[in-house]
Amino acid sequence: MATIQFRDIRKSFGDTDVLKGVGLDIADGEFLSLVGPSGCGKSTLLRILAGLESQTSGSVTIGGTPVDGLHAADRDLAMVFQSYALYPHLSVAENIAVPLTMRRLSSAQRLPLIGRVLPGSRTTRAAIGTTVREAAEMLDIAHLLDRKPGQLSGGQRQRVALGRALVRDPSAFLLDEPLSNLDAKMRVHMRAEIAQLNRRLGATFVYVTHDQAEAMTMSDRIAVMMEGELLQVGTPDALYDHPQDLRVAQFIGSPAINILPVDTDASGTIHLCDMATGLRASGPPIEHLGVRPEAFVPCEEGELVVGRVRMIENLGSDLFVHLDAAGVPMPVTVRLPSSARGRVKVRDVMRLTATPARICGFDSAGKAAPVSAHDEAHDKAHDKAHDKVARHV
Amino acid sequence: MSDLASLTNSVPKQQRIARPERPERRQARAGMVLFAPALVLLILILIVPVGVAALLSFTDYTLGRPSIDWVGLRNYIDIFTGSSYRKMIVATVLYVALVVPASVFLGLGAALLIRSLNVGQSFYKTVYFLPVMASLLAMAIVWEFALHPTLGIVNRTLAMGCGTPLELWSWFARSCIDGFPLWLGDRDYALYTLAFIGIWQSFGFNMVLYLAGLTSVPNDLYGAASMDGVKRGWERFRLITWPMLGPTTVFVVTITMIRSFQVFDTVEALTHGGPAKSTYVMIYAIYEKGIAQNLVGLGAAITILFLAFVMLISVAQRRFVERKVHYQ
Numbered sequence: 016m017a018t019i020q021f022r023d024i025r026k027s028f029g030d031t032d033v034l035k036g037v038g039l040d041i042a043d044g045e046f047l048s049l050v051g052p053s054g055c056g057k058s059t060l061l062r063i064l065a066g067l068e069s070q071t072s073g074s075v076t077i078g079g080t081p082v083d084g085l086h087a088a089d090r091d092l093a094m095v096f097q098s099y100a101l102y103p104h105l106s107v108a109e110n111i112a113v114p115l116t117m118r119r120l121s122s123a124q125r126l127p128l129i130g131r132v133l134p135g136s137r138t139t140r141a142a143i144g145t146t147v148r149e150a151a152e153m154l155d156i157a158h159l160l161d162r163k164p165g166q167l168s169g170g171q172r173q174r175v176a177l178g179r180a181l182v183r184d185p186s187a188f189l190l191d192e193p194l195s196n197l198d199a200k201m202r203v204h205m206r207a208e209i210a211q212l213n214r215r216l217g218a219t220f221v222y223v224t225h226d227q228a229e230a231m232t233m234s235d236r237i238a239v240m241m242e243g244e245l246l247q248v249g250t251p252d253a254l255y256d257h258p259q260d261l262r263v264a265q266f267i268g269s270p271a272i273n274i275l276p277v278d279t280d281a282s283g284t285i286h287l288c289d290m291a292t293g294l295r296a297s298g299p300p301i302e303h304l305g306v307r308p309e310a311f312v313p314c315e316e317g318e319l320v321v322g323r324v325r326m327i328e329n330l331g332s333d334l335f336v337h338l339d340a341a342g343v344p345m346p347v348t349v350r351l352p353s354s355a356r357g358r359v360k361v362r363d364v365m366r367l368t369a370t371p372a373r374i375c376g377f378d379s380a381g382k383a384a385p386v387s388a389h390d391e392a393h394d395k396a397h398d399k400a401h402d403k404v405a406r407h408v
Numbered sequence: 409m410s411d412l413a414s415l416t417n418s419v420p421k422q423q424r425i426a427r428p429e430r431p432e433r434r435q436a437r438a439g440m441v442l443f444a445p446a447l448v449l450l451i452l453i454l455i456v457p458v459g460v461a462a463l464l465s466f467t468d469y470t471l472g473r474p475s476i477d478w479v480g481l482r483n484y485i486d487i488f489t490g491s492s493y494r495k496m497i498v499a500t501v502l503y504v505a506l507v508v509p510a511s512v513f514l515g516l517g518a519a520l521l522i523r524s525l526n527v528g529q530s531f532y533k534t535v536y537f538l539p540v541m542a543s544l545l546a547m548a549i550v551w552e553f554a555l556h557p558t559l560g561i562v563n564r565t566l567a568m569g570c571g572t573p574l575e576l577w578s579w580f581a582r583s584c585i586d587g588f589p590l591w592l593g594d595r596d597y598a599l600y601t602l603a604f605i606g607i608w609q610s611f612g613f614n615m616v617l618y619l620a621g622l623t624s625v626p627n628d629l630y631g632a633a634s635m636d637g638v639k640r641g642w643e644r645f646r647l648i649t650w651p652m653l654g655p656t657t658v659f660v661v662t663i664t665m666i667r668s669f670q671v672f673d674t675v676e677a678l679t680h681g682g683p684a685k686s687t688y689v690m691i692y693a694i695y696e697k698g699i700a701q702n703l704v705g706l707g708a709a710i711t712i713l714f715l716a717f718v719m720l721i722s723v724a725q726r727r728f729v730e731r732k733v734h735y736q
Contacts, residue, residue, distance in 0.1 A: 067631045087634035100632035104651040113647070117637035125643075179636070 017078040017091075017186035017219050018043045019064065024073035026059055026243075033059050035243040036073070046213045046220045048230035051240035052266070057223045060240070061189050064221065066090050078186060088117075093180035097192040099172045101164040107175050108147055108160040114183040115143045150182040170201045177212070187219040194229060206232055227267050231255070239263045255307075256373075261381035264305045270335060270348045272375075273311075275304040275320065284389060285376075288342025292319055294371060297385045301376040304386070308335065308350040310373035318366035319374075320347055324359060338365055458715065465709035470702045483709035495685045496693045496710075499599055500669065503689055506603035507610065507668040512660055514607065515614025516653070520645075522615070523622050533619070536612040544609055548677035551605055555591040563588040592678050595686040602674050602687055610667060614660050621656030625649060654732070662725045666718055690714050 019041040026034040033056045041047045049057040062068040064075055066087030074083050082090050093114070101110050116125060123129075124136040131137070151157040154174045164172055173193060180188055190209070194202045210233040213220045224230055230237045231251045238248040239262075247259045258264035264272045278286045279300035285292045287304075294304070306319070322340030334355050337346040349367060351359065359365070376386035465483055469476045487493040522532050539547065554561050569575075570584035583589070589597045629648045638644050672691040675681060681688040681696065690710060698707020 062631075065631070065635060067634060086639055087631075088637040088639050092635065094632070094635045096628045096632060098626060098628045100626065100628035102629065102632075102647065102651070104654070113633075114636040117643070122640075122643070179632075 018076075019187060019219060019221065020076040021060070021064070022074045022076070024060065024063060024075070025071045026056070026063065026068070027071050033243050034063075034070070037240075037243075037245050039238055039245060039248060041219060041221065044213075044217050044219055046210065046222065046233060046235045048222045048224060048234040048237045049240055050224055050227055050230040050237055050266070053225055055240045056243040057225075057240045058191055061094075061191055061221060061223045065092055065094050065189050091186045092189055093183060093185040093187075094189040094191065095173075095176045095180050095193045097195055099164075099176040099193075099196075101172060101175055101179075103164050105163075106160065107151070107156065107162055107164070107167070107178075108144075110164065110175055111147045111150055111178045111182050112143050114179060115146060116140075118183070119143060146182055147178075150178045153181075154178050169197050170205065173197060173201075173205060177209075181212070181216065184216075185218065187221065188213075188216075190220065190222045192224055193222075194224070195226070202229075209233060228269060231267070237267075239266060241266075257383065258305070258375060259383045261303055261305070261377040264375055264377070268307060270308055270350075272305045272307050273343070273347045274345065275306065275343050275347075277301055277304050285386070287319070291389070293317065293389045294319075294374065294376075295387050295389045296376060297387045298376075299378040299384045301384055301386060302379045303377040303381075305375035305377065306369050307373065308348040310369045311347075311349045311367040312369060313349075313351075314366050314368040316366070318368050320367045322347055322365060322367075324361050324363045324365060327359060327361060329356065334359070336365070338367075461708045461711050464705055465712045467705045469704045469708075471704055472702075479705065483706050484713075486706065487709060487713065492685050492688065493693070493710075496688045496690055499685070499687055500689045502599060503603055503606065503671060504665055504668040506600070507606040507671075508661060508664050510603075510607045511611040511614055511664055512657070514611040515660065516618050516657075518611065518615040519618035519622060520649070522619065533616070536615050538612070539609045540612045540616075544673045545677055547609070548605070548674050551674075552592070552678055555601065557588070557590045557593060560591075562591070593683060595682075595684040598679050598683060598687045602671070602679065605674050605678075606668060606671060610664060614664060617660050617663075618653065618656060621653045622649070625652045658725055658729045662721060665721050669714065669717060669721075690717075 019039075021037050021039040024034050024037045025032070037056075037060060049060060051057050059068065063070045064077075066082065066085060066089075070083070074081055076082065077090060077092070102113065105113070119139050119142075120130070120136065121133075124133050124139070131140070148157060148160070151160055154177055156171060156174045156178060159167060159171060159175070164175065167175065173196075176193070193209070194205050197205060206229055209220075209222075213233075222230070222233065231254075234251060236248060236250055237254055239246045239254065239260075241262055247254060247263045249257075254263060254267050258267065258272075261274070265274065275287055277292065278289075279296045279302070280286065283296045283300075285294040285296055285301050285304070292304075294301075311320075320338070320340045320343065322338030322343075324336055325339050325346055326337045328335040328337070332353055334351040334353060336349045336351060336359055338349065340347045347367070349365070371386055371388045374386050376384045378384040466478060466480060467476050468479050468482075487496075518532075518536055522529055522536075525532070553559075555563075557563060566580075566583070566588050569580065575581040575584060591597050591601045625648065629652070630644065633644055633647055638647055670691055671689055672695065675687050675689055675692045676695070679687045681692050691714070694707050694710045694714065697703045697710065
């Protein structure tokens with residue numbers, strides 16, 4: 016199979032820099048998601064890897080071999096497109112067979128009519144038919160082999176596109192937002208199926224998406240891209256708990272992380288709305304605190320945030336409470352267990368706190384910076400946890 | 409009490425609901441009223457004249473003569489037995505058979521080449537589209553000068569080739585001795601010359617249609633083809649471009665066929681159906697018989713035959729081909 020390396024990839028269209036020096040190593044058999052808002056360059060990076068576009072500078076290596084300048088057909092990759100890009104005039108079986116006929120049959124054997132009677136053509140075609148059927152059975156579309164793509168539902172087309180990709184047993188799969196044209200239920204279903212496929216085939220998967228939930232649920236590692244730069248590469252857990260950049264923190268997680276604008280005085284004490292928070296910046300001055308909705312705990316005193324309940328969203332399993340908090344421009348979101356149902360009402364005043372270990376600090380440049388409890392003796396357990404975080408961060 | 413009131417109330421209410429017309433019916437009637445003027449115009453302008461022509465084709469009517477006789481199928485029998493009418497059909501079919509494939513494939517080729525250009529796309533589009541925009545009658549005069557047997561630029565240019573290795577081509581060598589063809593004045597060349605002018609005139613139009621068709625081919629398909637191992641342009645054309653242009657091709661072929669069947673202006677301006685009726689195409693025959701010679705009945709019969717040809721093409725397009733090229 017294949018490892019993939021990007022070395023300082025740059026891409027410009029005229030004066031616009033789409034990729035500004037991206038370096039990334041993908042391990043063999045890994046499921047790596049490239050995630051970011053639309054226009055961040057993730058699809059361009061994937062198309063450069065595929066060979067459909069060429070980089071302005073930098074190099075791409077697949078399985079240790081540089082592939083720059085190599086034709087897409089010679090890179091031993093398969094790609095699933097957002098639009099599926101099925102050949103509308105060919106049946107499902109013919110669609111899946113294209114990668115095989117193009118490689119296994121000579122151009123003379125591919126000719127209509129004459130090609131079928133040339134020596135060797137018949138046995139090769141029979142072998143291709145068997146392989147196509149196996150791939151179709153694996154994806155549960157064997158009963159659709161005679162249909163045209165126009166007669167299939169979105170989910171079925173998606174499977175055909177996957178079938179066309181995996182029939183050739185490529186060293187890596189590139190998937191460009193493959194689920195974005197499906198309805199919500201189908202998307203969740205295909206999410207599990209694609210992740211399973213990765214485990215079963217053991218091939219490297221590079222998955223491009225703008226949906227952080229897809230990236231979180233399927234990937235071994237996630238690379239977050241914004242404005243042509245890689246902000247952070249790490250496991251879903253690392254990205255969620257220890258975002259290295261304010262933008263990563265805001266992009267990953269739903270509902271989004273709460274961002275509290277704060278000031279740090281000369282002694283390192285962090286103030287929210289001119290009130291000391293009991294937190295201290297142990298590194299550079301902190302300008303923003305990030306707290307996940309589930310990290311907040313209601314409390315009676317010593318709160319980090321106080322606010323009035325503006326809206327309650329009851330999801331059954333959880334309760335999302337939105338507060339208007341003093342000194343915070345956006346409503347603060349808190350996730351409470353379903354047991355809190357009925358105990359919180361709109362216009363109630365809520366006091367919230369969080370353990371320092373679950374609070375992310377960001378400096379003026381938006382980079383992660385360590386935060387610790389102000390009173391070290393107050394809570395030893397917090398402190399220990401914080402040290403761990405600080406080392407990690 | 410209140411129950412009783414609602415009971416007594418509900419009966420007349422239901423009757424009142426049942427009485428008015430259903431909205432579908434009302435809408436249908438409004439629709440009829442709204443499309444009636446269009447229907448009347450359609451009948452008056454399109455159906456009635458064709459019906460009249462069909463009726464006239466069974467008579468010996470001529471304009472200005474008071475009497476009119478029913479002659480049955482005699483006009484049609486004349487068409488299928490008379491030698492000049494056989495020539496008419498041969499000339500028309502040959503013209504169509506020459507112009508359609510050539511202008512369709514030249515149009516496609518030009519469109520593909522123009523699409524592959526990075527600069528100068530609009531220049532070539534304009535150049536190739538010029539003959540379409542120009543009045544063919546005006547251009548016919550230019551062609552007449554260019555093809556003049558002795559003074560025309562074509563034969564003068566060809567004559568410059570005499571004495572060069574071009575004479576290895578036996579036709580060329582013979583022409584150097586016997587003189588170059590009269591083109592429009594030679595019955596062996598006239599129809600081909602007209603067909604050449606027809607191709608020159610119509611392929612720009614086909615090119616524009618193909619350019620429009622090419623923009624609707626999704627780019628992802630070419631990406632998918634590259635990933636699937638398609639490397640050469642020819643394979644890419646066979647796998648994607650040609651099938652995806654199917655609907656465009658059907659349309660282009662039909663339109664070009666109908667337009668070639670209708671060729672008239674170059675014939676009228678350059679050859680008048682001659683020499684020896686070698687360019688006696690159908691529309692020209694209709695004009696000559698029905699209008700110039702005032703044989704309205706005969707002209708009508710040729711018109712009906714012409715309509716049948718065109719109808720046949722349209723029906724064939726709709727029935728057999730279009731179903732195969734629309735994949736969705």
